[in-house]
Structure formats: structure tokens, C-alpha cells
Amino acid sequence: MQIVKRLGTNIRAFRKAKGFTQAEMAEYCDLSTRGYQEIESGNIGTVRESTVNKLIKATGLTESELFGTSESQLVQSRDQLLVELFQKSSMINNTEMIQDLIDQADSFLDVENKRRKESV
Structure with missing residues (x-):
């Protein structure tokens, strides 16, 4: 669960640094706005590999940057x-x-x- 919260924190920081809204980021990542919000808030049990791949592709971040401490x-x-x-x-x-x-x-x-x- 901690890793999902870390993902949410890191993806939120990326989004804010780029100046995107959650809706814009969701569209950019090919996710529903609600689904993106759940990931960003960390209030989701697990994140599918396909979703992680969408986040990586859309942001250009590595998996370790998404899940780790920079x-x-x-x-x-x-x-x-x-x-x-x-x-x-x-x-x-x-x-x-x-x-x-x-x-x-x-x-x-x-x-x-x-x-x-x-x-x-």
C-alpha cells in the first residue's frame, strides 16, 4: 500500500510541476479522470501493470522515479x-x-x- 501512496505522491508532483490539471493529466495518460484521481490520492489497492506503463509512456519517467524516492x-x-x-x-x-x-x-x-x- 505504501508503494501506491508513493506513486500517487510522485505523479502528483510531476503533474503540478508541469502545470496540468488532473483531467488533463488523465487524458494525457489515457486514463479516466476518476481513475487518475484515485492513483494520485493513493486511495487504491493496486495499480495494474498496463496503467503503470501508460504513466511511464505519458510522463517519460522511469519506473523507479514513479515508485521511488528521487x-x-x-x-x-x-x-x-x-x-x-x-x-x-x-x-x-x-x-x-x-x-x-x-x-x-x-x-x-x-x-x-x-x-x-x-x-x-
Whole structure:
């Protein structure tokens, strides 16, 4: 189910970046507007392979881009984690704790990168 939500998030981001409405995107992908909306919202149990192929063909995105976390999203996640860590570090004087938090953030990103590469 998580993978369908990720697909919905990624296809929505693509659509908004291109400035399309849901109806325009549905037509472009040769899907019903309702069907497209269900995919984008992630409120659908599964997505047929034929539908995934239509999305790939229409958008030019790869399967890993549709279902995975993009490199820019990983960098953004890492940056957000580091900002939070530095904000919290002003309240913490323990450098070992700060280093531990940074290591945890890096470990998280390593796991995400590994998962992303395995799904390709």
C-alpha cells in the first residue's frame, strides 16, 4: 500500500510541476479522470501493470522515479534533518549526542539509497 501512496505522491508532483490539471493529466495518460484521481490520492489497492506503463509512456519517467524516492527528495530530507539537528544543537551542549544524531540521519539516508537502488 505504501508503494501506491508513493506513486500517487510522485505523479502528483510531476503533474503540478508541469502545470496540468488532473483531467488533463488523465487524458494525457489515457486514463479516466476518476481513475487518475484515485492513483494520485493513493486511495487504491493496486495499480495494474498496463496503467503503470501508460504513466511511464505519458510522463517519460522511469519506473523507479514513479515508485521511488528521487535523489532530490533524499537530499532535501537530509538537509531538513540537518537543519533540525542544528536547531536542536543550540539547546544541547553535548557534541557526542550531536554527532550521534548526524550519524543516525546519514544511516537513514544510506538505507533509503540502498532500498532505492534495490528497487531499480
